């Protein structure tokens with residue numbers, strides 16, 4: 666029962682689109698209508714620079730961390746923590762409060778996995794940062810990181826391999842347009858503004 670309530674809480678918290686709210690706060694264009702049209706930190710960085718992007722990133726990470734950590738401290742059976750993580754990400758992707766049109770859940774998934782294993786989180790950051798450093802493609806870094814996430818999880822916290830694999834499939838699916846742009850050589854690199862517009 667408590668686990669189900671935490672899943673609902675996670676979904677509702679995930680449904681708060683920080684990118685839309687923070688862009689509004691900074692009088693920036695609606696991230697759903699400008700740039701890559703994705704309400705996420707990468708697009709907010711494109712539209713408004715570092716400060717709003719970092720705020721969105723932190724907010725979106727916490728949307729995953731808070732419910733999973735909360736569930737953990739409430740003593741909910743560890744097997745259900747994966748479901749809470751999935752609920753938070755589904756809230757971000759299909760937000761109740763924003764017409765079910767949300768983002769790609771990379772930051773929220775990362776935040777949700779942090780309480781499950783800090784070393785897992787560290788490996789994920791290292792992978793993401795390495796790909797960005799090498800290629801300067803945020804989307805490619807996300808794709809490589811989420812593709813490796815099930816393997817990392819299986820090695821470190823095997824109990825969560827199934828929900829993490831589910832999130833990997835959903836997040837890759839959400840990057841369809843990015844993959845097309847990457848193949849065409851039209852994906853903007855971090856710091857570039859034009860190609861996704």
Ligand code: G3P
Nearest residue numbers: 701703707708771804807
């Ligand atoms: O996490 C989202 C990122 O991978 C891609 O964002 O705005 O380039 O579609 P964007």
